[in-house]
Amino acid sequence: MIESAVGALVKDGCKDHCGSVSIPYPFGIGENCYMNKWFEVSCNETSTAPTTFLTSIEVEVLEISLADSQVHVKSPMMSVNYSGRTAGKVVKLAGSPFMFSEATTTFIAAGCNNSAVKSQIEPLIDACESTCKNKSSDPEWYCTAERCYESMIPSPLQVFNATFDREDSKECKLAFQADVEWNYSSDNNITDPNWQFKVYVPLVLDWGITMEETNGLYLNYDSPIWSVGGFSSPNFGFLNDFVKLRGCYDGYEGNPYLPYGCQDIDECKDPKHKPCGHLICENKPGTYVCKGNKAWPILLGISVGFGVVCLLTGTWWMYKILKKRKKMKLRKQFFKQNGGLLLQQQLSSTKKNIERTKVFSIKELEKATDNFNRDRILGQGGQGTVYKGMLVDGRIVAVKKSKVLDKKNVKEFINEVVLLMQINHRNIVKLLGCCLEIEVPMLVYEFIPNGTxxxxxxxxxxxxxxxxxxxxxxxxxxxxxxxxxxxxxxxxxxxxxxxxxxxxxxxxxxxxxxxxxxxxxxxxxxxxxxxxxxxxxxxxxxxxxxxxxxxxxxxxxxxxxxxxxxxxxxxxxxxxxxxxxxxxxxxxxxxxxxxxxxxxxxxxxxxxxxxxxxxxxxxxxxxxxxxxxxxxxxxxxxxxxxxxxxxxxxxxxxxxxxxxxxxxxxxxxxxxxxxxxxRGALSLDMEPLFSSEPWGSLEMQQSSNTI
The missing domain is CATH 1.10.510.10 (Transferase(Phosphotransferase) domain 1)
Structure with a gap:
């Protein structure tokens, strides 16, 4: 077995690129350069731009990612009634270590009145249907005018086939799987006239290796430096378990699939990095430390700066606390001055049920009216202003902010507020409560939406x-x-x-x-x-x-x-x-x-x-x-x-x-x-208001209305 160099991505003597595509191990070009037959790659350099193929599953490779254990390939587009385009082929991955990526694959159907069914031979997986709005005179262009897509696929999925309903229709139809990022990118512009001539779209496949193939990789490390995830698909005839190596940990570089593949990065030798500045840099496995005699001025500066920040923060918080206490003290003073204690006594002693009546805090009403925003004003008069507000429970209210209150009549005011709170009639605006924490009390009514x-x-x-x-x-x-x-x-x-x-x-x-x-x-x-x-x-x-x-x-x-x-x-x-x-x-x-x-x-x-x-x-x-x-x-x-x-x-x-x-x-x-x-007096010589039978008492229904 040919050993790889420290930190290399391929085995010694093997090609690491095909054109612009990097070919890391376990993939490889040529004999003994890949882990097994599934990872064999062929490179066609006869064309203008070299093309890379996964020989085992016959798809063209766009990119291979070791960090995510994913390979980006060209996905064929299946079509019906489309001149100049082949019908496409079924993609079969059964038995291989590859499967369609669950997280990044979307299923797309395009065309007019197209209903495509996504399946894994058996059973049916999903269906997608596109409809027509304004049909173009060019039936082929209309292939891209309407489309639908499903963002998720069932896991695991190793065979993709698409069949079309209404194949007897003469309208062109497309169906394919694609990378979800491509689906939302600028490359996927259905209004572009050239879009319908695409012969492929990018698709992401997940891949892994068997547990047996990991033997020997762990033995070369004092501690594991990659994370392992597994997947299997026993429901579809894929019986082997595979694991996905997530690349090297931070602070390491290389290829985890090769012995000695993940090696520590010496950050201290990186001239562009200079992690410690003028201090001494000491490399550690996966990291580094900075030390030296010059560290104490920095530490001292940091300590002093931290102390100043703490002092300023503490002073600011103290100011806020004192200001808040002063505001609370003033609110309590206004509450007593405006008869708040008397109101609480009246509410607790009244025998009548005052439904949903409340003594509001100024904080509640400020929040309800957006700090009494001018945009919330419902009306203004000589005695005050009415604001529209919304309480925390979602009720819409009208808040009356008066201008003047005669302090000599506070007791009468409280007694009358209690009386108004007891009024309960469905055709009288309900007084919901009041606020006494400001110099002039405010009243809170239910909001009536349809004007006067x-x-x-x-x-x-x-x-x-x-x-x-x-x-x-x-x-x-x-x-x-x-x-x-x-x-x-x-x-x-x-x-x-x-x-x-x-x-x-x-x-x-x-x-x-x-x-x-x-x-x-x-x-x-x-x-x-x-x-x-x-x-x-x-x-x-x-x-x-x-x-x-x-x-x-x-x-x-x-x-x-x-x-x-x-x-x-x-x-x-x-x-x-x-x-x-x-x-x-x-x-x-x-x-x-x-x-x-x-x-x-x-x-x-x-x-x-x-x-x-x-x-x-x-x-x-x-x-x-x-x-x-x-x-x-x-x-x-x-x-x-x-x-x-x-x-x-x-x-x-x-x-x-x-x-x-x-x-x-x-x-x-x-x-x-x-x-x-x-002549000074009006006559009542008219028909009587009442019949001989008494009408009875008016029905007073309980509601949330008062004046």
Whole structure:
């Protein structure tokens, strides 16, 4: 046996290259230069560029890698109906130490309406189908227009064959296995006109040697310096076990398949390396060490530098800790100052279940709103700003950041927040909690996504039309919410700013009563609560100006204006005149139209075409009563809610034809009422709100909604 030189890749006297391809042992050119017949390589030097072949399996070699135990070869491309191209051949590796690389092999089918089946003779392995989109006039070019591929193959695989479904089709088809890196490289450009003329693609084969062939290799080393991996394929008739040598360890070089093949690298003799600089370099097996008298200044410098870094790092961390403690101390101070302890006591002692209510930390809300980013602003007003945020549990919320809080009223503020947290109605925006760790407390509400009723009326959406049924539903839901606040809350609550822009719409376009402009409540005679706002022009109760007293009937008047908005589609206040300098109130215009028997001429055009004239007339009559100049003549909110619910229940059975006589009745009725109002009192000589049978209590369903 010819011995190899230390660190060589081939045996002595053997060729180590064929053209540009390196031929390391166990591969070899010529007798006694390869390990066994499977690794015999032939070199054809008669062509312009020398070509390398693995004689045993009849494939052309592109590259041999000792480190990965892989050989890169040319993979044939199988085809059907392709002029100028051979059909390809079946690749058979059975019985050899070679197999298709599981990690780097992909199966590709190309062409129009091509369905290729990959198999190992038996059984079927996989299938791949490509389809057509825009067929080219050139059928051969279209071979590359569409393709599909599978990135994994079963292991082990030693035989590759591809068969085509629909071979009777005249369209060209291709199928082949390829290196997955080539599949994603720039060489694989299916838009290149020359791509379809390729006769091969690169393919990677794994290879190994038997355990018997490793005998003697280990005996030449004091310790193993290569790693060993094995593979076998008993299911496909390949019964021998093989191992893959992973090349030499770091710090060694050579060929692990040759005796004394892996030798230590002397890094100290490498003039380009100079691993130790000006210090003394001492070579060790697989590595090296630096030593000498000149090492201590470097060590000293490293130590000093490390100490400085530690000092600076420690100082920075101390500053951060002190700053954090100061911030935490200030937050605790604000928490106590804003009544946090009282709120905790109230929450723990209340008998009512306050579902999912929470005292938020400022850190939670900063994270939820991206540090109160301006892009998160939902709205701004004189009292504060509302931000959209997302809590850690995924809930979307609206965070109200107020500007001012009267510190003298902290106790009242906390008591009122506790009261609001207990309000639980499906048509009232839910107060989820508050934050007291900053100078001015913040309130956290549920987020309602579909804007306001005002926007919905003024900018009607063709995809979600504002039908009469939806208008009646919204009116009934708002009335139910206000009735709950007036009658069902532990302390009656007057909203005082009922308007279409304070009515929000959720994802199903259900009404949610809200008032983000209100940050605190004030007590009046300790019998009810009312929001501390002035109201909005166009919705304010006229009686409020005469008496300066806000009552529950004031909310009824404002709700009446909202009803008229739903009926007419007009704004509460609009500009009229040649130059639009004169303001006209919707309420007075509606009353005048009722007097003149002109109801259906001022309705929203969509409602004029509706068949629900009876229901529309009833709601118009109800709106008129809500707009009575005398609060005593207006119905209570609970009566309004019940009557609207009755209209909804009878809606499906109502007569779709408009009763003209009923309209005339409305005219006479409202005319008589308006005449009485001009004399100082409105008449209640109208049909009763309730039948002799009691309607029953309103259903208050548990939900996550409050104001």
């Amino acid at each position: 009723l005002f926007q919905y009326i003024q900018d009607q959406n063709e995809d979600i039309p504002l039908t009469w049924e939806r208008r009646l539903q919204i009116a009934a839901e708002v009335a139910s919410a206000l009735s709950y606040l007036h009658s069902e809350a532990s302390i009656p609550i007057y909203h005082r700013d009922v308007k279409s822009s304070n009515i929000l719409l959720d994802e199903k376009y259900r009404a949610k009563v809200s008032d983000f402009g209100t940050s605190r409540l004030i007590a009046i005679d300790k019998t009810h609560l009312t929001t501390n706002v002035k109201g909005t022009f166009g919705y304010l109760d006229p009686e409020y100006f005469w008496s300066n007293q806000f009552t529950e009937k004031s909310d009824v008047y404002s709700f009446g204006v909202v009803l008229v908005e739903l009926l007419t589609g007009e704004k509460a206040i609009s500009l009229v005149g040649a130059e639009e300098e004169e303001a006209r109130g919707l309420a007075s215009h509606f009353i005048l139209s009722m007097e003149e028997d002109n109801l259906f001429n001022i309705l929203d055009p969509q409602l004029r075409e509706s068949s629900a004239h009876g229901e529309i007339t009833k709601v118009a009559k109800l709106a008129y009563r809500c707009l009575s100049l005398s609060g005593k003549q207006r119905p209570k909110m609970i009566e309004v809610a019940v009557e609207l619910e009755q209209i909804r229940l009878l809606q499906n059975n109502s007569n779709s034809q408009q009763n003209h006589e009923e309209t005339g009745y409305v005219k006479n009725e409202v005319t008589n009422q308006w005449d009485s109002a001009s």
